[in-house]
Amino acid sequence: MPTHIAEHERHPVGDDDLLESLREGDRIRIERWTAPFDLVRRYLVTGAVEGGRNRAYEHNAIVNAMAQLKRWGVNAQVFGDQPEWAAGRAAVSELMERYHRGRGRPRH
Numbered sequence: 001m002p003t004h005i006a007e008h009e010r011h012p013v014g015d016d017d018l019l020e021s022l023r024e025g026d027r028i029r030i031e032r033w034t035a036p037f038d039l040v041r042r043y044l045v046t047g048a049v050e051g052g053r054n055r056a057y058e059h060n061a062i063v064n065a066m067a068q069l070k071r072w073g074v075n076a077q078v079f080g081d082q083p084e085w086a087a088g089r090a091a092v093s094e095l096m097e098r099y100h101r102g103r104g105r106p107r108h
Contacts, residue, residue: 013045015102022095028062031091035062043070044099061088069093 019041022028028037043049043066065088068076074093078085 014099016041018095018098018102019044030062030095031087033061033088033091035060039063040066040095044096061085062092065089065092069096 019028019037022030023037024034026037027034028040030040039049040062047070049063049066049070061084064085068078068085068089069092072078074089074096076089
């Protein structure tokens, strides 16, 4: 139990009600894109995009945006940027801000 509590303290959860409102089955919709819900939630909580060995992720604008945000940050100026990539980063960045604003609020 102490290990589990320490893990929660290292990675506090944000506004899960917001995420649930964006959920469509096992996927999440962020503006016009969808991605695996669990992957997006794990990224928001821990910052981890990698799933480890033997795990492949669906390649789409959201997953690409998460990887780019992790690598270069929110205000990145990416050489050879694509409009779809920039729009994906903006959408995920906005979700990140809204999600993490929920941190510290009491859960009911």
